[in-house]
Amino acid sequence: MGSDHRLAHSAAAVLDELTVADVAARVRDALEGVFDAVCRTGADTEAVLTSAGMDGRRPVSADLAALRPGLHARLTRYELVSGVGFVAAPGVLGDVPAWLEWWQITTDGAVRPLLLDLDPEHSAYYDYTHWDWFTLPRDTGQRAIAGPYVDYLCSDEYSLTLSAPVTVAGRFMGVAAADVYLRHFEAGVMPLLQCLPGPARLVNARGRVAASNDPHHLVGSLTKGPDFAAVLAGPASGAEHDGLQLRPCDGVPLILVTAAPPATL
Template structure:
């Protein structure tokens, strides 16, 4: 694996740095994906019946989608693969938390007509393509969600199966600012510069103004580290890099 400025990486045999942060982030990730399990079960059960493969029938998973909202989850739903539904090419059942506290959830509508000037081809979005191509759950972001909120967002998605094939994804949106609020105290308690990164080395949150959300870490080749197995490591400059559980999120702690 290569690092910028010829910084070498060695195996870290010392007590790991940031245990509490890693544990907390892992728990938050698992909690978010756990909220999607009933939505996934409802979507797959619906699609298992031919009568359930219509745009109107998708409303049948609405109770599970709305139940998934709350806590860090500010949006959730099901997005179908092309031609899974029998009456239209694309399918989209997505709900968001209302702006005012205590308000009713609101359904999100997008243009599903390819010839429309406002058509959103979600089949090109990473939150859709990665689960489709890998068959595994995925966390996309941080990215600015221009469709819904104009805020930095993390989107958690899980592939949906129908008759052994890919039928779409169920997903949940989390504001980065709320994720940051939840983990910031433990990040600050490390007493060193620390950041949570995605698999591309982009900052999700950090405890330093020098590492803003969305910025790219360049001192460490994070993608190469993931490709090589993402084992806990320490650079010759004293920085540590650790994966947060089974998630595609890493903790980088520097001097």
């Protein structure tokens, strides 16, 4: 049975009348395993980069080969993870201008590396530094969820990317990240959204819709409204805006957007 079917079955088993807080907590539960894979990748990367510094030298791309056993294991251990790795900030490594130590799992279960042209002197150069999964952790120091977007580089699948900053001695070194196919994520969370009494959607810090049961706010569209990043940084109970209730998902950087409850007299 595929992971999307397992998640849908698990969610369907608890679909009694859930509150907004219940749904936000279950969305968190669905993604904390992925962030665990990201956290472990970040910790391994920090250790590799720190070890190079203790040897009195700058790290090089070959040092990151030490990450591969852990990356390969995470691709088979975490059922939502379709790709995982470390993406270096420009100038961190001594032998190359940029680097992705990135591995992904294919539909037949094989694990393979992602190979890109990262030489800025070449016409096929791939500049990853403008993508939300890189800029949000770099600029905020917090973990992030980017997308959904069509991942033309890795899988041609509609995907989310979960990422977190990697730092050594206070210096930003890059991001640890993991990809999740959107269809697998939706299988786990759509039954939860559908059990709420009205339209509901999940949006990220940019206001991009990651899942929705509302035909007026389709997946991938942008939600206009308040500063969603500020909502994520605010109280755990969330906020109200223009007739909407905005509830952060208990530490995971997504916001559950529903109609605000009616005012009580």
